[in-house]
Amino acid sequence: MDSDEASELERARKGDRDAFGLLVRRHQRRVYSAALHILGNHSDADDVTQETFVRAYKGLANFDGRADLFTWLYRITVNTALNALRSDKRGAALEKKSGTEAEHIGGRPESLGQITATPAQVAQQSADVARVLTAISQLSATLRVTLVLATVEDLPHKQIAEILEIPEGTVAWRVNEARRLLRQKLAGEPAVEAKQPAASGGK
Amino acid sequence: MSDDLDDMIRHAMKTLDDEAPSGYFEGLPNVTLARLEDGTRMDSTGTHDTAPTPLVAPHMLMSDTNEKNREEDSGLHDIRNLAAASKSRISARRSTQSPVVTEDDVLASSSAGWKGIALPEPAKMISLPELASLPSAVAIEKADKASRAEAKAAAKAAKRESSAVIATATDSAVSAPMIGSRVAAKQSSGKGGLYAGVGVLLAAAAGVGIYMYTQKGGTAPAAAVQQVAKVETTPAPVLKEVKAPIVAPIVEEPKVEAPAVVAPVDEKVDEKKAVAPAKAEKVHKVEIRDTIHTDEVKPAAKVEKKDEPKEKGDGSEPSFDALLKEGGISDTKQAAKPTLEKKSLTTGDFKTGMAAVSGRAQGCYAGTQGTANVKLTIASDGSVSKASVTGPFAGTPVAACVEGAVKAAKFPAWDGGPQSFSYAYLLAE
Numbered sequence: 001m002d003s004d005e006a007s008e009l010e011r012a013r014k015g016d017r018d019a020f021g022l023l024v025r026r027h028q029r030r031v032y033s034a035a036l037h038i039l040g041n042h043s044d045a046d047d048v049t050q051e052t053f054v055r056a057y058k059g060l061a062n063f064d065g066r067a068d069l070f071t072w073l074y075r076i077t078v079n080t081a082l083n084a085l086r087s088d089k090r091g092a093a094l095e096k097k098s099g100t101e102a103e104h105i106g107g108r109p110e111s112l113g114q115i116t117a118t119p120a121q122v123a124q125q126s127a128d129v130a131r132v133l134t135a136i137s138q139l140s141a142t143l144r145v146t147l148v149l150a151t152v153e154d155l156p157h158k159q160i161a162e163i164l165e166i167p168e169g170t171v172a173w174r175v176n177e178a179r180r181l182l183r184q185k186l187a188g189e190p191a192v193e194a195k196q197p198a199a200s201g202g203k
Numbered sequence: 204m205s206d207d208l209d210d211m212i213r214h215a216m217k218t219l220d221d222e223a224p225s226g227y228f229e230g231l232p233n234v235t236l237a238r239l240e241d242g243t244r245m246d247s248t249g250t251h252d253t254a255p256t257p258l259v260a261p262h263m264l265m266s267d268t269n270e271k272n273r274e275e276d277s278g279l280h281d282i283r284n285l286a287a288a289s290k291s292r293i294s295a296r297r298s299t300q301s302p303v304v305t306e307d308d309v310l311a312s313s314s315a316g317w318k319g320i321a322l323p324e325p326a327k328m329i330s331l332p333e334l335a336s337l338p339s340a341v342a343i344e345k346a347d348k349a350s351r352a353e354a355k356a357a358a359k360a361a362k363r364e365s366s367a368v369i370a371t372a373t374d375s376a377v378s379a380p381m382i383g384s385r386v387a388a389k390q391s392s393g394k395g396g397l398y399a400g401v402g403v404l405l406a407a408a409a410g411v412g413i414y415m416y417t418q419k420g421g422t423a424p425a426a427a428v429q430q431v432a433k434v435e436t437t438p439a440p441v442l443k444e445v446k447a448p449i450v451a452p453i454v455e456e457p458k459v460e461a462p463a464v465v466a467p468v469d470e471k472v473d474e475k476k477a478v479a480p481a482k483a484e485k486v487h488k489v490e491i492r493d494t495i496h497t498d499e500v501k502p503a504a505k506v507e508k509k510d511e512p513k514e515k516g517d518g519s520e521p522s523f524d525a526l527l528k529e530g531g532i533s534d535t536k537q538a539a540k541p542t543l544e545k546k547s548l549t550t551g552d553f554k555t556g557m558a559a560v561s562g563r564a565q566g567c568y569a570g571t572q573g574t575a576n577v578k579l580t581i582a583s584d585g586s587v588s589k590a591s592v593t594g595p596f597a598g599t600p601v602a603a604c605v606e607g608a609v610k611a612a613k614f615p616a617w618d619g620g621p622q623s624f625s626y627a628y629l630l631a632e
Binding site: 017020021022024025028029032033036037040042046049050053054057128129132133136147148151152179182183186 | 208209211212213214215216218219220222223224227228231232233234235236238239240
């Protein structure tokens, strides 16, 4: 945490919303990207990003500063996104919903399950990207989040374990399981999610 | 292979990143601060409780360099807002349609439900008499004692009266109504019939004794017959029995009455015949008169019995049992008498029963782990009358397996209606 960020944080804690605005501007891209990678569409990612910053502002008093501010924001983002996934069961319904939603919003490719888009839009993406996005959207919420954090965000397992509040071993298992399932899906094989280790738990 | 896969994932995500609306990040801080200002809240699902912050906001704050792009997209933003608003409404509706229900809530509601079913209608309609209108226990006891004392006094008086009639026949005309009133007083008591019976026996014994005495002495005055005849018209059965032997010495009347009633009386007087065979004819006469009295007494006794409930009903203080009967309580209690001490299934009983089949239920795991939520209804005999699995496993073979397992569960029987519960099994290897 650099001195500018520390100063902004201190001022934001005292109720300076301009200072908090600066903090938002500083971290918004990474927060939004994480939300987008987990949720797969801009609309939900936008909701989660805004909610993350609102929650952060309300919880600034609880942030003791021992951890990195972004790690703290990241944890809020992941939890908010997981809640959104679980409540909406977007993972299961994404394919059905996304095509219709894409049509409503003008056919813009915004969702992971974009395979039902128009041929022109599909042409803009490579076939591999569409297949990968679809396969990821079919993973369970926990596997998807863990895979995104490990592969896309490139976070070390230890940090992922802190964010998700699970053992590191569980992180490794989830990453491997997600990769195994993705390979099966991409190969066109029926993929069945394996049982999670008993010691895992967490989010 | 792993690296290839990771590369593919990163590439796909990069494609997603590139599709972020242009100018979005310029407006995001302002939108967030506006939300803080407005106090707009979002629920735990990440969707808005109230009208969502328009997604158009960041785009309206775009830089001028994207003017052309904004014009192209401006028509789409309204549609996008509509879609976002619809989604928010659906999410909000969904979150309000599935409130969190705890186990205690389920038990409480099911308990209330079965209570509503189990209460018999007659029990609801019982209207007990006002407590103030009922006599107190002390008053009832006093009244009971008073009536007993009165009955005893009446019995004694009856004895005295009977002996007085025998001793002084001239006074009987005066004493007869008194006797009648005493008898009536006796009838007013609860045990009047019993005392009357005892009195009859005593009087009969005394009469026999007097008869024996008069037969020997033969000094009964003729006027006594008329007095006794008058007494016979009174409704007091005891005294009639007492007077019967007194009339025995009269010789004229048996000639008229004898043929009709002698035969049946003979059997009854066998013992007397055995005692005094030489005086059989006279005994016959006596018994004829006696039989006449008996015939007269019998209907009177019947009337007396019939009058008992009337007198009770006309009494100033109705008994508590009668009031309860009027209220239908005694019958209702007998009908709704519980056969089991257990009135409902406790949480402990339920958990014990479910734990007994947990192994079988968890054996339904078929490769897909998850939670099978079971809603079940347990009949009062302790058997599972209905079980259904909800949630992700609903309608699958796994659900059927779990339902079969749960239906095998047994619980202690209780006295009441069926109860419904929810239970969750974690299906895993």
